[in-house]
Amino acid sequence: MKYAFTDYNTVRPHSSINYLPTEEFEKRWNEDWDFRKEFLENRKRKDERRVNNRNEKKRRLREISHWITESLSRIKGADQFLSELLFYPYE
Numbered sequence: 001m002k003y004a005f006t007d008y009n010t011v012r013p014h015s016s017i018n019y020l021p022t023e024e025f026e027k028r029w030n031e032d033w034d035f036r037k038e039f040l041e042n043r044k045r046k047d048e049r050r051v052n053n054r055n056e057k058k059r060r061l062r063e064i065s066h067w068i069t070e071s072l073s074r075i076k077g078a079d080q081f082l083s084e085l086l087f088y089p090y091e
Contacts, residue, residue, distance in 0.1 A: 018042075 013019040018039065020028070028035045072081070 009022050011021055013021060014025070017025040029039070
């Protein structure tokens with residue numbers, strides 16, 4: 001068990017901290033201002049990309065949903081089908 005903790009903290013690289021072992025990351029974080037600044041900038045860019053991707057997925061889903069609704073509304077009887085689907089979900 002002790003070996004596993006030692007390996008995890010001193011040898012194993014972690015993707016969330018630039019593929020460095022935790023002890024090495026902590027050492028650089030505490031000693032090197034440029035490393036810290038670069039790491040935080042990269043983290044901020046990564047978070048912004050994640051938010052942008054999430055917003056883009058939501059936009060696409062709204063578009064698809066709108067297209068499906070419009071297409072089904074053109075089909076005779078689709079309004080009844082949609083109301084049953086939306087207001088009386090199957091259990």
